[in-house]
Amino acid sequence: MKLGAMINDIFESIFKHPVTEHYPFERKETPSQFRGQLQWNRENCTGCGLCAKDCPANAIEVIVLDRKAKQFVFHYNVDHCLFCAQCVHSCRQGCLSMQPQLWELAALSRDGYQLYYGNENDIQTYLASQTAAEPAATPRPAVQPVALD
Amino acid sequence: MELGPVARVWHQGVPEMNPIVALLIFPGGLFVLTLGLAYEWVDRKLLARAQNRVGPRWFQPLADVFKLLAKEEVIPNDVNPLLFVGLPIAALAGALTAALYVPIFGLAPAYSFEGDLIVTVYLLSLLTLCMGLAGANTLNRFALVGATRTLTQLFSYEAPFMLALLAPAFVAQTWQISAINSYASTHWLIVTQPIGFLVALIGLMGKLELPPFDAPEAETEIVAGAMTEYSGRGLALFRLGKGVEMVVGLTLVAAFYLGGIGGPLDFLLKTGALLIAIVIIQALMTRLRIEQTVGLWWRWGALLVLVQLLLYILWEVVTA
Amino acid sequence: MKQEPQKVITKKGERFIIPIGPQHPALKEPGHFEFAVDGETVTDATVRLGYVHRGIEKGVESRNWVQNLYMLERICGICSHTHAMTYCLGVEKLAAVEVPERAQVIRLIMAELERIHSHMLWLGVAAHEAGFDTLFMYTWRDRETVMDLLELLSGNRVNYSANLLGGVKFDISPEQADKIRQGLAFLAERNTHYLDVVMNDMLLLGRIRGVGVMTREQAEKLGAIGPTARASGVARDVRLDAPYGAYRTFKPKLILETAGDLEARFIVRLREIADSCRLINEALDNLPSGDLTVRMPRRIKEGETISRVEAPRGEAFYFIKSNGSDIPERIKVRTPTICNMGSVLALAKGHQLADMPMILVGIDPCFSCNDRMITLRRSDGEAETWSWGQLREYGIKAYQR
Secondary structure, eight states, rough: OOOTTTTTHHHHHTOOOOOOTTTTOOOOOOOOOOSSSEEEESSOOOOOHHHHHHTTTTTEEEEEEETTTTEEEEEEEETTTOOOOHHHHOOOSSSSSEEETTOOOOOSSSSGGGGEEOOOHHHHHHHHHHHSSOOOOOOOOOOOOOOOO | OOOOOHHHHHHSSOOOOOOHHHHHSSSSSSHHHHHHHHHHHHHHHHHHHHTOOOOTTTTTHHHHHHHHHHHHHHOTTOOOOOHHHHHHHHHHHHHHHHHSSSSSGGGOSSSSSTTTHHHHHHHHHHHHHHHHHHHHOOHHHHHHHHHHHHHHHHHHHHHHHHHHHHHOOOOTTOOOHHHHHHTTSSHHHHHHHHHHHHEEEEEEEHHHTTTTTTTTHHHHHHHHHGTTTOHHHHHHHHHHHHHHHHHHHHHHHHHHHHOOOSSSSHHHHHHHHHHHHEEEEEHHOOOOOHHHHHIIIIIIIHHHHHHHHHHHHHHHHHHO | OOOOOOSSSSSSTOOOEEEEEESBBBSSSSEEEEEEEETTTEEEEEEEOOOOOOHHHGGGSSSSSSHHHHHHHTTTTSSHHHHHHHHHHHHHHHHHHOOOHHHHHHHHHHHHHHHHHHHHHHHHHHHHHTTHHHHHHHHHHHHHHHHHHHHHHSSSOOOOEEEEEEEEEEEHHHOOOHHHHHHHHHHHHHHHHHHHHHHHHHHHHHHHHTTTTOOHHHHHHOOOOOHHHHTTOOOHHHHHHHHOOOTTSSSOOOOOOSSOSSHHHHHHHHHHHHHHHHHHHHHTTOOOOSSSSSOOOOOOOOOEEEEEETTTTTTEEEEEEEEESSSEEEEEEHHHHHHHHHHHHHHHHHSSSSGHHHHHHTOOOOOHHOOOOOOOTTTOOOOOOOOHHHHHHHHHHHOOO
């Protein structure tokens, strides 16, 4: 039984710097295992689509333009991604990796979150076909307001 | 009015002040409010550092007050609106009036008469009473429980705290604060009446509802206690009142037990030391349940002060 | 809009009810408790859950086995590894796959690190509920150590995603092992200090000794599990009763207290931290070599199984049924909090209102884990389909009452 069992901690702390990290001003280095933004390496990809199949957040879409010519577009939704690295382990060719440095991904709009990896021409072809095929976006039906009396 | 030697020198240097200025700006009114905010900041900052945190920046208490003043004050249904608006004003007015009777910043009190000690102690209780009433005025369940606890706590610490402040009055043979102050400047009563000092200091913590006596506003149980329904100006006034009460209370305890307050430096050093002591006690303690608080005060606080008083009376009888 | 003046108590004999939750500073998670009080004494307690039901059990029925790993990992933010591990153990049992030993030990290390992190978090929360904010700040400061270790190993602080079906994702290098040992040494030292504080600080003891006493009989009757049960002297620990994975080789100590009060729960959890430190060190010293994963089939053989894991809060229980496709047919999850919730209601009666948050936190509740669905039936007979407009109208009416 004692009164004030934490007195030593208190006196130690008063003469010490607070442990609070000054985050935006000082950044801690991330460990090498850290799972940041996904990176796709086109060299070995076979377009099997296992990464897309296993993705729990449906953040990946592998678009095969021509399998023989290895024309793939890798569509990655950064804002859907859970950073679980399942795709990295699902890929048998080792095409995918998470970049430990790219982790400050917050933004005010979702515009920058659609990433297309692949050959520049392939991406252009794919995007052009998309805009041609897609009809004008229909606005979602608005919720019917209920009158408050 | 009798002044201590140091106070006398200080007073010769200060020209006569316009009473209105003295009342509203310095040393009363605005100055006490500022002092209250500054002490609140020291309290919060030191507590944060004791917990290895960074703590607020120096203008945070002021910013809080500004923010609250700018906010809409929501008056809930089914309260007496007059009381709801009036109680915070009465509370702050009580605390500010109490400040006029104590040697704030080492200056002589603005008003002084035989028996002003009693008036001051009651004015200090006015804030707690107003908070209790404010809680009871609303229908909020948390506020009701908080109000009950606030008033229960008031009745528990009030008697020991009063006795602890009366003990120096007995020794000094006067019930006038300035006279006790000048008597204390030659006698360090903390040496002869250590129990009274402890009870007064801890009683002050009970009055200010600081941990471990924060059961009336225990956020994990009853949200904000009696203050739950207050949002804008009312809350700001109550908070300001608390700050003023802290300054007044610290001044009283320092003046009575720590060798009197003879000047500004004296004031800052002594009340500062007491504030640090309060912060350390705050950091070390777990919140007491309300019945533990009551038990502590009546079983230990009141009894110990009475024993000390008895010893003093016996001493007087024997030496006489 | 003039409303009828509402009264807290309208007639004599009516109960004064203090609501705690779903939004309340004592509970950072939404659960609703109603404590009927007489002065400061609690006379009755009821609970209402279901504010954060997310339909995970239904959700897993439309995702494949691999995707479900991450779905189920998100049942709980604190014991995420436990849930993933329980699921993996079950699926591996169904598929009759033997996970490499090294992977099993790494799973154990992660699970024990998670237990340390969970118990330290709990210690801070409990201290905060008791109004001892200093202890709260210090425990959470020191918890950063174990969070950093988890990040060092897995790359993430909360949802570690350490498991794969058939193994684990990462290895532990000798340098990492050294860092873990250093961190654990620090934690063990701090843990001894906190144990000393909890067992000796007079005011804290005044709040926890003899409060919320659950006798052994009560604990068994109420079906309490985990540290809550062990604090009442019930020897119940899945790691020992039905060892799984690497716990077959590395045995934890059974930590029992008999008092059954809040102090005993503090002590049990703190001693478990110490034991977890020992267990991790032992596992690191005897890390078997070998592969990290084995190949898993994408379709799991038809069948059903159960798997049980000792989560930091008690036993996590999974029932998994497969119909032979790459999507599970049914997964039933029972998390530990739901078992312990009964004890809160039983213990509340007769205690002070000030003890309520403490008793509630004493079981280390996790609300998003235990939430269950409630079906609302429409008054016009149509059973379960509600349009958005109807729901909105229902909500407005419910609040106007």
